[in-house]
Amino acid sequence: MEKIVVIGLGLIxxxxxxxxxxxxxxxxxxxxxxxxxxxxxxxxxxxxKIGTENDIAEANVVIVAVPADAIPTVTNxxxxxxxxxxxxxxxxxxxxxxxxxxxxHANRKNYVAVHPIAGTEFSGPEAAFSGLFTNKINxxxxxxxxxxxxxxxxxxxxxxxxxxxTFMNADEHDKHIAYVSHLSHISSFMLGKTVLEIEPNEHxxxxxxxxxxxxxxxxxxxxxxxxxxxxxxxxxxxxxxxNEYIKxxxxxxxxxxxxxxEKVYSIMENxxxxxxxxxxxxx
Amino acid sequence: MEKIVVIGLGLIxxxxxxxxxxxxxxxxxxxxxxxxxxxxxxxxxxxxKIGTENDIAEANVVIVAVPADAIPTVTNxxxxxxxxxxxxxxxxxxxxxxxxxxxxHANRKNYVAVHPIAGTEFSGPEAAFSGLFTNKINxxxxxxxxxxxxxxxxxxxxxxxxxxxTFMNADEHDKHIAYVSHLSHISSFMLGKTVLEIEPNEHxxxxxxxxxxxxxxxxxxxxxxxxxxxxxxxxxxxxxxxNEYIKxxxxxxxxxxxxxxEKVYSIMENxxxxxxxxxxxxx
Numbered sequence: 105m106e107k108i109v110v111i112g113l114g115l116i117x118x119x120x121x122x123x124x125x126x127x128x129x130x131x132x133x134x135x136x137x138x139x140x141x142x143x144x145x146x147x148x149x150x151x152x153k154i155g156t157e158n159d160i161a162e163a164n165v166v167i168v169a170v171p172a173d174a175i176p177t178v179t180n181x182x183x184x185x186x187x188x189x190x191x192x193x194x195x196x197x198x199x200x201x202x203x204x205x206x207x208x209h210a211n212r213k214n215y216v217a218v219h220p221i222a223g224t225e226f227s228g229p230e231a232a233f234s235g236l237f238t239n240k241i242n243x244x245x246x247x248x249x250x251x252x253x254x255x256x257x258x259x260x261x262x263x264x265x266x267x268x269x270t271f272m273n274a275d276e277h278d279k280h281i282a283y284v285s286h287l288s289h290i291s292s293f294m295l296g297k298t299v300l301e302i303e304p305n306e307h308x309x310x311x312x313x314x315x316x317x318x319x320x321x322x323x324x325x326x327x328x329x330x331x332x333x334x335x336x337x338x339x340x341x342x343x344x345x346x347n348e349y350i351k352x353x354x355x356x357x358x359x360x361x362x363x364x365x366e367k368v369y370s371i372m373e374n375x376x377x378x379x380x381x382x383x384x385x386x387x
Numbered sequence: 388m389e390k391i392v393v394i395g396l397g398l399i400x401x402x403x404x405x406x407x408x409x410x411x412x413x414x415x416x417x418x419x420x421x422x423x424x425x426x427x428x429x430x431x432x433x434x435x436k437i438g439t440e441n442d443i444a445e446a447n448v449v450i451v452a453v454p455a456d457a458i459p460t461v462t463n464x465x466x467x468x469x470x471x472x473x474x475x476x477x478x479x480x481x482x483x484x485x486x487x488x489x490x491x492h493a494n495r496k497n498y499v500a501v502h503p504i505a506g507t508e509f510s511g512p513e514a515a516f517s518g519l520f521t522n523k524i525n526x527x528x529x530x531x532x533x534x535x536x537x538x539x540x541x542x543x544x545x546x547x548x549x550x551x552x553t554f555m556n557a558d559e560h561d562k563h564i565a566y567v568s569h570l571s572h573i574s575s576f577m578l579g580k581t582v583l584e585i586e587p588n589e590h591x592x593x594x595x596x597x598x599x600x601x602x603x604x605x606x607x608x609x610x611x612x613x614x615x616x617x618x619x620x621x622x623x624x625x626x627x628x629x630n631e632y633i634k635x636x637x638x639x640x641x642x643x644x645x646x647x648x649e650k651v652y653s654i655m656e657n658x659x660x661x662x663x664x665x666x667x668x669x670x
Contacts, residue, residue: 285597285600302631324655324659356573369615
């Protein structure tokens with residue numbers, strides 16, 4: 105029976121465990137530094153048993169789904185102890201640091217840099233569910249550095265999850281994802297913070313917030329434990345995206361201040377084309 | 388038969404027209420500067436007839452649902468020509484300027500400053516639908532300046548729409564709504580703009596945007612024709628909220644730059660309490 109070791113049993117690791125077991129009938133062995141997580145995952149039937157590091161040597165697949173700052177070290181350690189046919193992949197939202205860390209590892213070919221783009225604002229094994237990845241996009245970075253059979257197995261796993269896999273290099277991935285994902289989270293957190301500061305009377309937020317505010321601030325419910333290391337691991341790109349964002353806000357603010365209605369209008373009108381792109385995403 | 392004149396047949400005016408006809412069996416007479424809107428509203432059965440300014444003198448209710456910058460003038464003009472029992476209300480997202488404009492009008496008591504908090508990112512009569520207002524919040528400003536019977540009739544109309552009405556003064560309203568609604572729109576528009584600028588290859592946005600980006604940028608699909616005058620009419624409060632927002636973004640950026648993981652974490656953790664407030668909103 106295929107043995108899959110999942111290290112990190114949060115939303116992503118847990119949801120993968122559920123669907124890999126379903127799709128492949130594998131035995132799922134779970135590890136997590138947080139003992140409440142392993143216990144909970146076992147109770148919920150997400151994993152078949154709580155494992156130890158010794159299970160890694162016997163595993164057919166090892167999935168690294170720990171917080172972003174721990175991924176490079178954990179992945180490196182896992183690669184030290186795997187069999188030559190074992191597939192190792194991480195599912196982090198930043199790919200440069202892990203790829204860099206293991207680039208000269210003797211078992212580099214066992215590793216695939218994967219980013220399945222899916223998530224919710226909830227976290228922990230209780231948040232895991234079957235179908236999280238269905239019809240979503242999966243990104244594999246630096247595919248030529250992985251072994252051919254290892255890569256094929258990875259593709260099969262993500263096909264079974266009904267994800268569409270695309271390829272890019274790790275640096276490109278980290279740059280784009282800073283804008284399209286990491287910046288969204290920061291803009292949402294800071295919106296939440298700004299509103300909470302000005303509205304010490306929470307009744308006003310409750311009463312006045314239409315669905316617009318609700319959707320814009322949704323990501324401010326996300327886990328600080330997950331996002332703090334992501335922002336720091338992808339620091340360079342995140343800072344660049346934040347600088348651009350702040351610059352655009354300043355410009356727009358100045359135009360409002362000057363009463364330049366035509367320019368304010370035209371900036372918004374130009375941005376409306378995000379509508380068509382998003383319609384593409386929804387499809 | 389009760390005659391209701393609706394001036395401005397966009398998403399809000401159109402949706403009100405549909406449900407007022409449904410709830411009260413009134414005759415709905417529509418006016419709009421845009422002849423395509425009146426024609427479309429008639430075709431869709433949103434209004435019973437296309438009206439002229441002459442219909443205002445005969446109306447039992449006049450609803451002003453024009454863009455924010457036109458509301459003060461149009462409301463003032465409407466008040467010049469109404470019968471002593473006619474209810475006039477506007478539904479704009481900024482209340483100070485209109486209340487100020489008509490504060491000494493002989494027919495001030497006929498007017499109620501209303502803000503039913505509902506909307507979508509779509510616009511025009513085609514976007515109007517029954518049920519837009521159901522279970523949403525309605526705000527009435529400066530209620531003591533409206534006549535008693537006029538106010539009662541307003542409350543009845545919004546009760547029939549199944550809205551929960553709360554009261555505040557116009558200045559307070561404009562301040563709070565800048566943070567909870569107007570700032571959300573700007574943060575979303577600027578996020579969309581920033582991402583479009585860095586990603587001239589729209590395929591990358593399409594491929595990498597998870598549901599997080601989609602919800603955060605949703606408001607960037609909103610109508611520039613509606614939002615430009617709102618930002619300018621509520622300039623003072625919008626600028627204040629933007630300054631606070633930019634300040635928070637700068638601080639957060641600096642903490643990431645310094646690698647202050649504990650502070651980054653604690654800011655996000657403190658902001659997580661928006662979750663409970665939003666759960667209240669969802670209920």
